[in-house]
Amino acid sequence: MDLFNLGKPSKLARETDKAAIKKNKKAAMKNAEKAKAGNSLDEYPFASSKQGGAGANVKSVPASEQNIQGGTMSSFYKKIIFKTETNL
Numbered sequence: 001m002d003l004f005n006l007g008k009p010s011k012l013a014r015e016t017d018k019a020a021i022k023k024n025k026k027a028a029m030k031n032a033e034k035a036k037a038g039n040s041l042d043e044y045p046f047a048s049s050k051q052g053g054a055g056a057n058v059k060s061v062p063a064s065e066q067n068i069q070g071g072t073m074s075s076f077y078k079k080i081i082f083k084t085e086t087n088l
Helices: 018-029 063-079
Strands: 039-044 057-062
Touching (some): 057 063
Antiparallel strands (some): 039 057
């Protein structure tokens, strides 16, 4: 599925406020179905972006892939300081 063709943003601005990230995650997961066994829920736009939250596309993905993505994003965030939107 091409989320960009469904109107999801191709540029994201990082959200650094932990309370806002938690609020985005809660809003994104509000109506999500439970993850399948061995999976976890993944959202786009990410809760850690200003575009995250209500209206995010949420899917059940393998937990191992989710963990890899989380580590990759964490490493990326440590290396990059966002001052503007960033292309994906």
